[in-house]
Ligand SMILES: Cc1cc2nc3c(=O)[nH]c(=O)nc-3n(C[C@H](O)[C@H](O)[C@H](O)COP(=O)(O)OP(=O)(O)OC[C@H]3O[C@@H](n4cnc5c(N)ncnc54)[C@H](O)[C@@H]3O)c2cc1C
């Protein structure tokens with residue numbers, strides 16, 4: 223069995239759950255296996271949403287599981303594993319899975335590979351594909367034989383669609399909460415005091431390649447000239463060179479402008495998640511091997527500071 | 540507040556043309572500059588700020604080769620008090636658990652209130668070692684911290700989630716926290732600053748000192764049987780616009796006008 227840990231937050235199932243279920247379907251084509259969703263806390267309504275995507279839903283309900291915390295989740299997952307004996311457990315490589323998966327791995331002695339962009343099982347052995355060195359190198363991993371494997375799957379990698387509709391049966395496991403050392407307190411949503419970049423038609427986005435804050439006005443003037451909004455990758459916001467609300471990516475904003483012009487951005491997956499659905503992506507980067515060129519429509523291998531003044535002149539006319 | 544800090548040295552590959560070694564297991568690192576892992580730099584700064592506020596001692600630890608002393612010296616220059624290097628020999632080919640095990644066997648005998656690590660390493664990107672270490676030490680933890688507040692023997696950690704959302708969680712002391720980038724502004728480290736700490740002693744530990752069964756670490760102890768590195772598969776990829784800057788910009792301007800409806 224493949225056990226997919228459903229991810230939900232604040233009353234919503236997250237897309238990555240269905241992405242993992244679609245990957246599970248593909249794996250089960252090669253090595254026939256049941257697919258189960260494990261739903262911890264969350265709402266009963268989620269069961270209907272998951273039903274078509276799997277053969278079984280294992281539901282563990284308790285107020286302690288409503289908001290994620292590693293200790294009660296460990297107990298509940300242990301119960302689910304004991305009840306179903308899965309070959310493979312899938313969790314998302316999100317802020318949730320990054321927190322939980324290594325803990326499960328340590329406490330339940332589960333061999334773990336994190337941040338997989340592909341997963342397969344052949345004759346009961348796990349193989350995965352990962353990206354390392356900021357996405358510039360791929361790494362194909364074959365694991366030693368184990369009874370059970372744990373993986374975290376990179377969000378936004380698989381289409382959240384399945385080919386064959388299923389009809390899951392529901393199994394409920396009782397749960398008695400214990401006492402825990404880490405306590406969830408509250409969710410916080412940061413207010414946007416700046417402009418909302420997600421509604422812009424043209425975005426000029428700068429990355430670490432901007433070099434220093436003194437260079438920002440050069441790009442700002444260019445953006446103003448063509449009526450574009452200035453956005454950035456994480457390091458620029460981390461350094462406080464632009465407000466956090468301008469950050470594009472998994473932990474920032476998702477944008478879909480007509481044009482996304484990426485200047486000095488390498489194209490890490492966390493950045494791509496936030497901009498890959500832009501209609502036209504243009505990347506300017508000194509490094510011909512920068513991963514951003516894999517998803518851009520047009521690329522220029524050059525120093526952004528040579529390109530911008532000339533491009534500005536051309537667009538003035 | 541005694542703090543243990545785990546840092547790692549990584550090659551800077553942002554603009555490098557990476558070459559894969561013949562055996563496909565690693566990249567050629569000779570020509571690459573070795574730097575402190577970005578997330579660990581934020582962790583060092585955070586540790587120093589906590590020390591400045593609450594007092595205590597910072598012990599910085601790395602598991603690596605002799606060259607990786609540089610990241611320890613850098614941390615000392617930023618404000619760490621003591622440094623330990625666990626020699627890499629015997630740990631080559633370890634999975635994240637093997638690395639965590641090495642760190643665990645040194646840390647378990649040290650007094651501490653907090654352990655800080657980076658959220659992930661820039662080279663392999665496992666994002667595992669911190670949490671594994673917490674699990675081994677049997678202490679609570681929180682990952683991806685963008686703010687840490689210490690109040691009456693409790694720590695409130697603001698964790699970064701997706702889409703501009705955060706959560707606050709409460710941890711007792713002792714506990715372990717993994718640091719997300721942007722939590723602070725790391726101070727500048729001058730060459731002079733590093734020179735000033737060059738005489739500070741760095742304690743060295745070797746696998747033999749650590750009572751770790753050697754088959755628990757390195758390739759033997761790893762869950763990985765084989766790892767093959769390769770360049771990214773040729774995808775559709777971008778249409779690369781070539782020519783002089785003039786020509787390139789002419790074409791870019793056309794595209795922007797057309798697709799952007801200018
Ligand atoms: C949990 C988590 C969440 C994250 N969330 C986000 C997120 O939401 N958004 C995000 O962006 N990142 C996020 N990151 C960080 C991400 O992993 C990368 O570190 C980051 O995206 C890299 O930003 P960059 O491309 O600007 O910098 P780098 O990777 O350093 O790339 C800089 C690029 O600039 C090029 N360059 C340098 N000088 C020039 C020049 N003069 N002209 C042209 N090109 C030049 C270089 O060749 C290089 O490709 C997250 C990380 C984690 C762990």
Ligand SMILES: Nc1ncnc2c1ncn2[C@@H]1O[C@H](COP(=O)(O)O)[C@@H](O)[C@H]1O
Pocket residue numbers: 545546547576578579600601602603635638642655656657658659660661663664665666667668669
């Ligand atoms: N060899 C090492 N020595 C010391 N700390 C390490 C080492 N490897 C990883 N870490 C710590 O664990 C964090 C996460 O690394 P990783 O799990 O490899 O992505 C890093 O940011 C470091 O703080």
